[in-house]
Amino acid sequence: MLGSLLKQMVSGTGRIPEEILKAMREQQEAVSGRRPQLVDIVKMLQLIMSSQRTYMCIDALDECTTAQRFRLFDSLKEILEKSPSARLFVTGRPHIRAEVAKHLAGRVASVSVGPTRDDIVSYLRFRLSHDETPDAMDESLEADILEKMPENISEM
16 A cells, blocks of 8 residues: 555656655665565655655555554554654544554544435435336335435444
């Protein structure tokens, strides 16, 4: 994930910073062109982010395994410590909120976002209006769906 982030950041700059080119050359020489390791990627991200305002967005963090999240948190913490102007936006289900706060303590503001009952009903109405087999449902079933589904919706 961080390797992809580094690639996006480097491709977004007009030119590749000399420090990054140097680090990539060193990697190629070190072990016959192997890909950079996590520690190297973190250092390169620190180099780029320390010199400019940077916004990172990581979506669906809860879909990473616990082990992946802990490694990612450690790396992000290192990056943010050396890059005071970097900002991080993370999305995930509520059950990981405590993990994020613990690992990125002092650098986190949490905002809960969720659908209202009206949002869910609007979505269901839209989906029902685009049903490919409209004759399979009568008005009574549609009314039951619109009444009961919003009550049973999860925090997803």
